[in-house]
Amino acid sequence: MSLYRRISNLLSRSRVERDIEDELRSHLDMRMEDNLAAGMSPEQARRDALLRFGNPVTTRERVAAMDVALALENIWSDIRYALRQVRKFPIFAATTILTLALGIGATTAIFTVMNAVLLRSLPVPNPRQLFYLNVPTQQPYGAWNTGNGDTSFSRPVFEALRQDHRAFSDVMAFAPLSNDKVAIRIGDDSPEQAFGDMVSGNFFSGLGVPMARGRGFTLEDEKQHAAVAVLNYAYWTRRFSRNPSVLGQSIYIKGLPFTIIGVAGEDFPGVEPGQLTDLWIPLQRGPELSPWGQSGDLKLYGSPNWWCLMLIARLAPGVTARQAVAEATPAFQAAAYASLGTPDPSHPKVTLALLPAKGIQGLGDNYREPITILMALVTLVLIIACCNVAMLLVARNASRQRDFSLRMALGARRSALLRQLLTESGLLVLAGTLLGWLFALGGARALAAWSQLEVNLKPDRTILLFACIVSVFAALVFGLAPLRTATNAPVTAALRATPSTSYQRKRRSSAVLVLQVALCFTLLTAAGLLLRTLLKYEQTNLGMRTQGLLVFGITPQRTMDSDAKFIFYRELLDRMRSLPGVESATLMDNRLGSGWSNNDEPTVDGVKYSSEQVPLRTNNAGPDYLHVLGIPLLVGRDILDSDTQSSPRVVVVNETFVKKLLPNTSPIGHHLGDPKDHPYTIVGVARDSKYRSVDEKPRAMAYYPYTQNGGAFATVQVELRTSGDPLSLLPLVERAVHEMDANVPLEKPMTQAAVFEDSYSQPRLFSRLAMFFGLLAALLVGIGLYGTLSYRISRRSTEIGVRMALGAQRQQVSRMVLRESLQIAAIGIGIGIPAALLTGHLMGSMLYALDPFDSVSLLLALTGVVGISLAAGYLPAHRAASIDPMQALRNE
């Protein structure tokens, strides 16, 4: 022992403990003195003193146990002892802490997302009283909707419901200013875009949103349709750097000035599903600012059959959701049918439902299943991690068993040993949890960025609680499990020279390994399924050439009638075509791959089909549509510049249209549409191509010239084809549009390829996460197998030595080790296959173009697990084969 260590030991040893030792020694010394005086030899005197005194170690511990002061010191000394152990075995400690941190971090990160998407309430007083209003039956027959069939209400319905204070203390209405972001301008800056909602006057007061600055809206603001705006705190931070002087400033929305009068409380995200609302304005009456950016004949005030407002309500005190529905339904139905006349008895009456304002409405439905499955997968990773740590601790404690037994033989109490081991485990769990919390913070932030989910992922109390529960669970699993084996060993057995392998313990650790392998196999299968799904998405033939295509939206900001818009669009197209680098240009109503579509019921040659028989999707398209997008034309012609408002009405359809509606005939010249109302003549047939998303099935499709179908649409999507990098066109395009109207921004400019890639960003995210979990699980299982096998080899070195001395070949020995590893893998896979099949079945909705019982994924997982067990067995096998029999036997 170094001098330094001795001195520091002396200093760090407890004063109280030294006191006890001194007292006992003085007792022994006095006895010896008396014995010497009585005539004994020094040796006799010492023996007699010790005999009378008994075991001094035991006595010392018993005395110490009586001292309260020592109890506190004991905890401290346990911690110091544990820290010393950590320092002595840094690799063991680092592996344990890291494994645990990865498990806890991954689980907490996924839970953070799950919490935000499915569980979290709005940050307002009594959030449990808040409910989104819902129409499970969709709007009444004959009413117009917004594409959001079950969440929208008409203004008369809103007015009726807000009068009825028996069911709801407040009903708040909100509607987006556009299908997407809306054009805004601040001062003389160039136009930009933000998410904006128009809301009823009681929006902030009814929800109970506190104001960070200024004031919210009043009913008077709603009545006057005041030109005032409230900013989201996050938007205020991002766009205005929390400048308090924005109050009173003007912000131009679609070119109209609004005065900023307030900033909403810090954590309030708005009530739009899955989206942070940047700013709010009161309900507006003018045609320039209509809900959903509608520019046609539909108006918030004046179109009682237009269901365009979303509603969120606060229950009246003491009323349950069920009572509120019963209370409000008569008024709701009366208002719903007031402007439609007597409801057609063949259609079911509209009904009302309440959905708790929790998590992300709407989005929650899409994400519930995948997130729950991800949560389950990550829990498996956590279990594997905990098992690993437990096995590590068991193995380590087993190797310290002689040390423990020795200490117990010398009189150490079992409880003291237990306390010491618990302290050690506790310390490791604490470190793992802290590191895991850091991982979780980073992980959640990365998830938010990848998933493009605009949700607040700030850790809150729920998440902290969750992380604590997880780590307490981890602490229990591996803090306590190893203790039993560590301290239950019979003292005499452990003190014998040879460490004997306990058959029972071996079986137990094998069972844990088998469980881990089974879980790992399940995870790898899930990862394989999701990876193959992603590949299917990437390999799907879109039916067009997306390389070299740039797309952006344009919304004319001045109120224009259809004719003026057609002129505007025509000019826009001409300007785009003349830009250097632009090979060709067209425009359309719905951007491809964005999830939007127009849907209709086809009438072909006077025969009407319902949308159940043949659903028809349509898009309004500009000239050269097929040519620009690279969709092959099969028969006839493309839409042309010459297809104008005044020319004969024409339509281009797709292959599926022909197959379903005009089989066995030449489709050219047939008519689509009401025969009494200038039907469209089919002039061309295009190959099927993707419209809304990559994973859609082929559907009958009709492309109308945008000049001929309905009025001009509010926002036009422009597609440009170039031979170079599409995004490099942007500055030129921006300048050209600015010359036409300084208030018009380019909306979501991106490559067409990126639009389609974004349409499967969710599967991509899930497949990446699942792969990460799979790899993590594989790594952990590999480490666990390797550790256990090495430990067993080290314990069996004598036995292996004997075998080799008796003539076993090195190859046989290494094969024996590998066989053990593979046996564990085989049993694990056997148990894992049903679990993997079940997981695949549960994941059905997350898969695309893939059988849930995909044999390739199973095979991949199988190869993975076998590979891991061979790799984990290789080193121990090699070590076993290179045991020197002489050396091993001499150790005995």
Add this chain to the structure above:
Amino acid sequence: MAKNDLQGTLDLLVLKTLSQTGSLHGYGIVLHIQRASDELLRAEEGSLYPALHRMEQNGWIASDWALTETGRKAKYYKLTAAGRKQLQEAEKDFEQLVKGVRAILRYA
């Protein structure tokens, strides 16, 4: 009913010893009990020290380091006020125990 057991008896012996001698170290207490009981009782040395420390935690006795007659450092114990009260109670309990045991032995 008197609450009494072996441990209580050791406590009583130690407290009584300290009340008779004023202040004494552990070894001295062992010798005193042996001598005063005419070698009939022998305090178990291994049990004495835990008992002393427990009584000290209870506030019955107080301790201090001092030098013995032979110039050796030793820890001396003496009774506190609470210890004196405890001694009275312990003596009363013990009297009752002895009376009770004797009554059983004489019961015919």
